[in-house]
Amino acid sequence: MIKRFISKMSNVLETKILKVDPASIHFPEDAHLNGSLPTITDPISEKNLLEAAKIIRGNLEPVAFPTETVYGLGGSSLSDEAVKSIYRAKNRPSDNPLITHVSSIDQLNRKIYQEKHSSLFQNIPNSYHPLISKLWPGPLTILLPVPLKTSALSKLTTADQPTFAVRIPSNPIARALIALSDTPIAAPSANASTRPSPTMASHVYHDLKGRIPLILDGGPCKVGVESTVVDGLSKPPLLLRPGGFTYEQIVELGGQDWKDCRVERRKVVAEGEQVRTPGMKYKHYAPSAKVILLVPKPQRTDSDRIEELKRLISQELQNEDANTIKKLAILTSLHLGATEIQDLTVGDSKIKPIVVKLGNTGEEIQANLFAALRQVDEIDNVNLIFVEGISEDREGLAIMNRLRKAAGDHCVSF
Structure with missing residues (x-):
């Protein structure tokens, strides 16, 4: 029980x-x-x-x-x-x-x-x-x-x-x-x-x-x-x-x-199944704000990624919950530059997101990840968080494991 x-x-x-x-x-x-x-x-x-x-x-x-x-x-x-x-x-x-x-x-x-x-x-x-x-x-x-x-x-x-x-x-x-x-x-x-x-x-x-x-x-x-x-x-x-x-x-x-x-790569376990380690069951690592994980495609250029980010922001601003989005944050890692996304033109709107750089290496990103999520969620009080993911090797395997759980079903390629 x-x-x-x-x-x-x-x-x-x-x-x-x-x-x-x-x-x-x-x-x-x-x-x-x-x-x-x-x-x-x-x-x-x-x-x-x-x-x-x-x-x-x-x-x-x-x-x-x-x-x-x-x-x-x-x-x-x-x-x-x-x-x-x-x-x-x-x-x-x-x-x-x-x-x-x-x-x-x-x-x-x-x-x-x-x-x-x-x-x-x-x-x-x-x-x-x-x-x-x-x-x-x-x-x-x-x-x-x-x-x-x-x-x-x-x-x-x-x-x-x-x-x-x-x-x-x-x-x-x-x-x-x-x-x-x-x-x-x-x-x-x-x-x-x-x-x-x-x-x-x-x-x-x-x-x-x-x-x-x-x-x-x-x-x-x-x-x-x-x-x-x-x-x-x-x-x-x-x-x-x-x-x-x-x-x-x-x-x-x-x-x-x-x-x-x-x-172990299962995203979910069967109902009633016993798990041998924490983190394999139930919701984990999630801020109050909605989290969207940006999963990088190797073949895309950084300019392509910025355009895709703009499209995703526009989509979020136009959906049925758009009126709840007062502030948004973007957590960047290896591809999205802070200067390019500090001021974004999305449709007819100027967007000024809160931008946080997670780091330039896997070790830096994993050390800063949870603190950055808490900063924008609990102190900056944003409603929407975009997080730039990294490749799933070395430290990236643990980083993406945590981010996929934090984002739930909100994972998109960019």
């Missing part, structure tokens, strides 16, 4: 934002393996981290914190009540599984498998070893089998499935929070369900003010899209969600087991 854990109005919380300096946190080189604790040179950062860790250990409310990908909303993976509080704060369907974040492989073994390990990697299949040896800590999530007898994981974390998703984040604030609480943390993105993911503390506050007690502010996230999720339990292995590491990196670094890795 799908459940939504709805917050009661009487449960409005005071949401504090506490600063943490990531540069003050220092882990030993092998801490992601053996669980060594960090040293923290800034007393205020340490105090704020310990306050957040205490909330995590209390198993009642989640806290928001930065990762290298996006801000996460975290609670104990071992507690039904903590996981319910995450679903409740986000108003997230309970059949949408959560990724568990650990600070070390030692913590994975002790806390989830509840074993004293004879071999550090005994609970991680061999197929993953080449990847995690190079990409952990980092934005890589793997699927592992839920242990049949000894697992301490809440079934609400896994949506009652036989596998669970886990990663070790590289952001020092995230790692320190998990290590200091000594608690595996279930953490989806710290946004209201269906909204664009948050890459700054202010985004979290906009969506979740009054729903959570605490946000750790560690500045903007560097990667800007969620982690890459892979399934090395299947043959051939499968990339379930593109993200912070590219498909090309997975194939290159994964060794022989990953040379035939497939990509």
Whole structure:
């Protein structure tokens, strides 16, 4: 049964934002393996981290914190009540599984498998070893089998499935929070369900003010899209969600087991079907404004694209909802130049859109994407957003995955 854990109005919380300096946190080189604790040179950062860790250990409310990908909303993976509080704060369907974040492989073994390990990697299949040896800590999530007898994981974390998703984040604030609480943390993105993911503390506050007690502010996230999720339990292995590491990196670094890795490309899943990773079901990443994704055709010139953009704007202004379009924004990437579209003549009308440049490389575009969507939607209050897409290789696979979900059916070639 799908459940939504709805917050009661009487449960409005005071949401504090506490600063943490990531540069003050220092882990030993092998801490992601053996669980060594960090040293923290800034007393205020340490105090704020310990306050957040205490909330995590209390198993009642989640806290928001930065990762290298996006801000996460975290609670104990071992507690039904903590996981319910995450679903409740986000108003997230309970059949949408959560990724568990650990600070070390030692913590994975002790806390989830509840074993004293004879071999550090005994609970991680061999197929993953080449990847995690190079990409952990980092934005890589793997699927592992839920242990049949000894697992301490809440079934609400896994949506009652036989596998669970886990990663070790590289952001020092995230790692320190998990290590200091000594608690595996279930953490989806710290946004209201269906909204664009948050890459700054202010985004979290906009969506979740009054729903959570605490946000750790560690500045903007560097990667800007969620982690890459892979399934090395299947043959051939499968990339379930593109993200912070590219498909090309997975194939290159994964060794022989990953040379035939497939990509999950279904746009929708069947009603009632269980999904193994977040992002495969339900609406995601969508602003309040209508989003139209411009999918570039390789053979077109940039001048052709500008003319097509004008035609699309004219079409939108003439449709039955035209009177609702007061302001529009255009997010550009590699082809549309800001000067050419700053002033557009569409029919007899002069159009002055809000123009935001996403970047000149795949890394820049993915880092800026969610912040730009939120800027034009929540601060500029536009009604219509055109986003220029890019080719679906390397970072483009994750970028276009997010943009297709944000746009829904509104994808056009240009």
